[in-house]
Amino acid sequence: MTTLGPRALNRALLERQLLLRRQPLTAAEAIARLVGMQAQAPAPPYVGLWTRLTGFRHEELAELLTGREAVRVALLRATVHLVTAEDCLALRPLVQPVLDRQVRGVARFAKAVADLEPDDLDTAVREALADEPLTTKELGAALAARWPERDPDGLANAARGRLPLVQVPPRGIWGVGGLTRYATAEAWLGRPLGTGATVDDLVLRYLRAYGPASVKDVQMWSGLTRLREVVDRLGSRLRALRDEDGRELFDLPDAPLPDPETEAPVRFLPEFDNVLLAHDDRSRILDERRRSAIFTRNGIIRATFLVDGFVAGMWRVTRERGTATLVLEPFGRLPKASRKALEQEGADLLEFMAPEAPDRTVSVEPSTS
Structure with a gap:
């Protein structure tokens, strides 16, 4: 079994993260290749794309958002990510257990929806957002009008976990302020959530963008648990490796493994960049x-x-x-x-x-x- 040292893992990560050299990709292509970009704040994805792509302009990402080709939505690790419209619809169902766990794990959210039928909450949220996107406060007020004894903010945040609520422009547009307003992904994108993608697909895409990696690494990145059985199921579709500490790593057989001595240029990473959040063991960077x-x-x-x-x-x-x-x-x-x-x-x-x-x-x- 091949053993990879920190520099070998570092260069593999940089290559897959478009950080060894700027690439002539469109913003949409890069976002898809990276399986989304962490996006708690509006500006970081712009800097993240600038540092990875040749000739990237602010307007390119802004146009993706206003054209509904990309969205900001709670996804991996139950945190806000910038993803393509296709990935929003395909991946959100796969990580729904992560969002459900967050709702249960935050006492205020869990208390707000205790004993509520999930379908009733979903219906109420869709009705509240039917006419126009709403802020968290406005959505909470609409839900509290139906359940006045419950915490409005808790209801609104639980709704964000229950349903794929996307942050609509102007949120996310460079240089433009304003409150965060939400719409359902299906209404905003005009399409239903997908049913064709599998967790196996998600793991393979992760390895393409962040590998080689351990099972714990994939779980840290996605927020999902029990992925060892997924890796075992993928079997011969993966290549087995290890690091210098003996940790078992997995990778795609055709994924690049650059020479550890490959020159790496200086690069600026924005706040929340996934390259620092995608592994349980971050020693590779x-x-x-x-x-x-x-x-x-x-x-x-x-x-x-x-x-x-x-x-x-x-x-x-x-x-x-x-x-x-x-x-x-x-x-x-x-x-x-x-x-x-x-x-x-x-x-x-x-x-x-x-x-x-x-x-x-x-x-x-x-x-x-």
């Missing part, structure tokens, strides 16, 4: 000692940058008096060549993020080590 700095207590996954393929620090953009500044917070001393590459790439990132700023600058803070 992140030093565990740095995790607490990136994964904050309030649920924010901070924006990071890669040097030689591994997380080497964090970044943020500040704006003041017409100046946009990209602030880099390296974890250790940056080699001169890497610092120069980060400054050059950072200047391009600033042009993408703050084209309206008359002055743009890159600032490197002292190392935190």
Whole structure:
């Protein structure tokens, strides 16, 4: 059985995540290949696509959202993801157990729907959203009018778990604010949820985008449990590998495994990027000692940058008096060549993020080590 070290796993991940070189794909093609992009906030998917694709423009993703070719919906790990319309309809039924578990696991949500017939709640939600998309507060008020003794916010959030409610534009459009409003996926997309995809398909797509990986890795990414039986069922369709600690890994036989010494350019990852969230063992890209700095207590996954393929620090953009500044917070001393590459790439990132700023600058803070 082939053994893969951290650099081999790193280069495989970067290749599949479009991070070894920018690719001439459309935004829709990239979103589908990545099996969606984490999207709690509107801006991160734009930066994630910019760092992966050649010539990506804000308007390309905005047009997918307004044209109903892509949507933002609670999906993997019960978190908001940007996915193609096809994947929303195909994948949401597969991860519904994850959403159901979340509703049961949050006391306020569970209490709000205790003893309610699920079909009654579903019907009430569809009726409330029949005329126009509603905010969480508006949906909660509509449901509480039917069940006045129950918590409106709990009802609305339980509804988001029960049904595929998509966040409709202008939510998700670059530079446009406004409250989050929901519609059912079926009404917004004009099609019913799919029934043809299987969990086996989901596991295969995960490995194509994130492998090689362990069963625990797939479960961490998807939120689903008991996937060992799925991997066993796939059998000869998978290639068995292991890492240097002896963990069993699985992969697609034809998936790329670049040379561990393949050069990896510096890259900027946005907040919540799935490349940091898709594995139980993140050592292929992140030093565990740095995790607490990136994964904050309030649920924010901070924006990071890669040097030689591994997380080497964090970044943020500040704006003041017409100046946009990209602030880099390296974890250790940056080699001169890497610092120069980060400054050059950072200047391009600033042009993408703050084209309206008359002055743009890159600032490197002292190392935190």
